[in-house]
Amino acid sequence: MPFIIQISGGPGQENCPEAWVTEGIKKDAYSDESIEAIAQQIYDYTFKTLIELDKSGLMPEFVQVDHEINRDMCVPYNAGYEWTMKWFRQAVLLNSGTEAIRDASKKSHKSHQES
16 A cells, blocks of 8 residues: 655754754854754665665655655754755755655565566
8 A cells, every 4th residue: 555754843843953953053053064064864774774674674765855845844842943945055954854755665565567
């Protein structure tokens, strides 16, 4: 049975998981280094989650990286940041999740021709 997995929080829950938030990210979540660090965390989490699902025969048919992103995604808790979209940062983070999905799909044991 096909199913969809969504890797995100809900509306208003675009904060980073606390384990991902380093001191550098707390200082400036919008620096190039912080953006790359968060992008790597998103990639690693997404890839690992999909590989684990695949090992259990549960590779989803569709994966949605995030939804309802009216503000920036993955901002540190209580960072005091202005909640406005930073488009370049958003693109880097979404692309890292998309890349992880593609890479996990290539490693999947499930035939991509099944429907």
